[in-house]
Amino acid sequence: MSNQESQNPFHTDVTDSLAISTETFNSPSLVEIQELERQVEYIVDDCFFTVGQVVGMRTTVDYDAVIWWRDHYREKFLAAMMAFGNRWMQDRSNVTTVAIMLAERAVRYSDGKSAIDVEAARKAAADVERHCELHARRAARRQGHDASDAAVPRIAGYWCTF
Amino acid sequence: MTPVQEVDYILNDCFFAVGQAVGTQKSLDFDVIPWWRARYRAFFLHAMSANGNSWLRDRHRVTAVGRFLGQRALHHAGDQPSIDLRTAALASNDVETGCRMSAEREGVSTPKASQS
Numbered sequence: 001m002s003n004q005e006s007q008n009p010f011h012t013d014v015t016d017s018l019a020i021s022t023e024t025f026n027s028p029s030l031v032e033i034q035e036l037e038r039q040v041e042y043i044v045d046d047c048f049f050t051v052g053q054v055v056g057m058r059t060t061v062d063y064d065a066v067i068w069w070r071d072h073y074r075e076k077f078l079a080a081m082m083a084f085g086n087r088w089m090q091d092r093s094n095v096t097t098v099a100i101m102l103a104e105r106a107v108r109y110s111d112g113k114s115a116i117d118v119e120a121a122r123k124a125a126a127d128v129e130r131h132c133e134l135h136a137r138r139a140a141r142r143q144g145h146d147a148s149d150a151a152v153p154r155i156a157g158y159w160c161t162f
Numbered sequence: 163m164t165p166v167q168e169v170d171y172i173l174n175d176c177f178f179a180v181g182q183a184v185g186t187q188k189s190l191d192f193d194v195i196p197w198w199r200a201r202y203r204a205f206f207l208h209a210m211s212a213n214g215n216s217w218l219r220d221r222h223r224v225t226a227v228g229r230f231l232g233q234r235a236l237h238h239a240g241d242q243p244s245i246d247l248r249t250a251a252l253a254s255n256d257v258e259t260g261c262r263m264s265a266e267r268e269g270v271s272t273p274k275a276s277q278s
Contacts (some may be wrong), residue, residue, distance in 0.1 A: 041170060042195045048174045049190055052181025060182075063221060066175045092192065 028082055036081045043088050044074050050096045054103035059110055065121035072125060076160055098160060102128045125160075132160050165210035169203055172217050172224075176202065179225040183232025188239055194250040201254065231257045 028036065048069075055061070081087075088095075105127045109120035116124075163171075177195075184190070209215040217224075234253035235245045242249065 041173075042192070042199065044174060045177045045195050045199055046190075046192065048177040049181040049184075049195070052178035053184055053186050054181075055178075056182055056185050060225075061175075061178055063171075063175060063218065066178065067171055070171055070174045089192070 033082070036078060036086060039086050039088070040074055040078045040081060043077055044070060046088075046092070047073060047096070047099045050099040051103040051106070054100045055107055055116070058107055059113075059115055061106075061116040061121075062118065064118040065106075065116050068118045068121050069125070073160065095160075098128055098132065101131065129160055165207055168217060169206050169210065172206055173199055173203060175217075175221065175225060176228040179228030180232040180235070183229040184236055184245065188236060188242070189244040191244050191246045194245060194247055197247055198250060198254070227257060227261065230260070 048066075051069075102124050105124035106116045106120050109123045110116040113120065177198075180198075181190075210217075231253050234256045235249055238249035238252040239245045245253075
């Protein structure tokens, strides 16, 4: 899926503010934290939309699973943003690719059930996070870093492994 | 949960439903997300606060409307590779018109999108 952005009469300053990020975001101020808390909602929405796209009309999702996924990923995304700033516009394509994997795993775990339940949602999230961690370690090794290096999460998947 | 706490979960549920109907044929421009979020957050909060609507009771109907929103966005996007703000607004207009008509038929005095 492509992620094209268009400018039009409805354009708001949201994406402009998202573009503001810092390499080191060690101690965000209260105002910055409030802004990140506002922005993380759009990111979580974006991921739910993508998971819905991939699930399609094959099945649906239980509300408990929605609650679990939201609580789980909002916390992780916010932690990543507190550490690195909001890099969503740069990372959106990679993270939505991971959301595609999450959806496929959830559909698989819900096989034989009426919907994706919280158990399937949890199992799918665990698979995806394992994949992200392995990918990060492999990428670190390729680049000659120690796989336990603190920089590893930044190489891949830090949005869902932070 | 209070309505203000629950509305974020409800919006996530609805974004999932919209995505289901859009499928993988088209992407969504990111600036549509804050626009839809702000719009439906206000509608949903009104429905929950003023009318005491229950998400678990209404979820089936509202997520169906979410899927209809996705279908209309897909329709208005035509040959475009993604759903932009213009097509999102057209889709919202279609859906809200339908919801208003439905609410009037049901005798709801303050029709809102969330009361489809």
